[in-house]
Amino acid sequence: MEWTIQELAARAGITSRTLRHYDHVGLLVPSRVGENGHRHYDAVAVARLQRILLMRRLGMGLPAIAEVLAEEVDTCEGLRAHIAELEEERDRVERRIRSVRHTLEALQAGAEPRMDVMLSGFNDLYKDEVISRWGEHAFQVSNDWWHGKSLDQQRAWKRDTDDLVAAWVAAAKAGDSPASEHAQSLAARHVRWLSQIPGTPTAEGDRERSIEMVNGIADMFVDDPRFTAMYDDAAGAAFVRDALRTYARTRM
Structure with a gap:
């Protein structure tokens, strides 16, 4: 299965211009380019894009991302790393949710002087x-x-x-x-x-x-x-x- 550049951009929540830039800097090249010049991306390319977008959300610059991807042995290894990073992100979010829930519960209970200790x-x-x-x-x-x-x-x-x-x-x-x-x-x-x-x-x-x-x-x-x-x-x-x-x- 393949996606056109427009389809992939829409699904990923980015612009076609961003994908073309990733191609230009060698970060994410299309799986193939049609006779009409249209870019197409297969599942392997999409998996690579997932890794790129995750690292971008973590605040990494494109040169650093390119270095990480260049060191990866294969796509499966990269996806396993992707999962581990997402799980860490999920754990951080869950801890924040618990903290805010405790704050709400403490406020509803009357906000004791030692509420800071509880939280x-x-x-x-x-x-x-x-x-x-x-x-x-x-x-x-x-x-x-x-x-x-x-x-x-x-x-x-x-x-x-x-x-x-x-x-x-x-x-x-x-x-x-x-x-x-x-x-x-x-x-x-x-x-x-x-x-x-x-x-x-x-x-x-x-x-x-x-x-x-x-x-x-x-x-x-x-x-x-x-x-x-x-x-x-x-x-x-x-x-x-x-x-x-x-x-x-x-x-x-």
């Missing part, structure tokens, strides 16, 4: 740390999980998190030993809390990486002021660190 990603503040320690996949999966929650579900999760932190602080102030049964029960609760977050080693049941993760997070409570502040002071953070490290060493 932020689950681990946006720690994106670099998450990616460097556990990879891009862990960050994205956990953020998608968070944005997939309703406003009430986010509130409930944050209440549970605050309750866990408060229990840690109370145990530290009471002078509990990090190895005590109470401290170890809090450590077990903390690990269960982590295992609810998709993308983490604890959620995926990877024992070796889970131990590494728990130890890494334990150290961050002391090393990173943002985490230390959650537990009132350095002593409280050190108590949580030691309890988690003991749990990882003896009970995981």
Whole structure:
């Protein structure tokens, strides 16, 4: 099946002049040119045009597009790359939709003072740390999980998190030993809390990486002021660190 230049331009939402320019610069030559000089395009040419238009939407210039296409081994490989890029674009749009939906839901609920927290990603503040320690996949999966929650579900999760932190602080102030049964029960609760977050080693049941993760997070409570502040002071953070490290060493 072939399309004339006018048919292809209409279907692609561009002008015939654009297609002629692509031909002129060697980016998209017609499949054949009739005796009357009319350009015709087959399925292979249309597939190439799809790639060109996608890259144009991504902001790439024609020279850069030509370089990418020249490096492609075959059309099927290019189409697979095309699909991957479209899927990434779809995921970005879906995340924006979820964010706007949460904003609407929060406004309808009365726009609480902490609405900014509800609308932020689950681990946006720690994106670099998450990616460097556990990879891009862990960050994205956990953020998608968070944005997939309703406003009430986010509130409930944050209440549970605050309750866990408060229990840690109370145990530290009471002078509990990090190895005590109470401290170890809090450590077990903390690990269960982590295992609810998709993308983490604890959620995926990877024992070796889970131990590494728990130890890494334990150290961050002391090393990173943002985490230390959650537990009132350095002593409280050190108590949580030691309890988690003991749990990882003896009970995981």
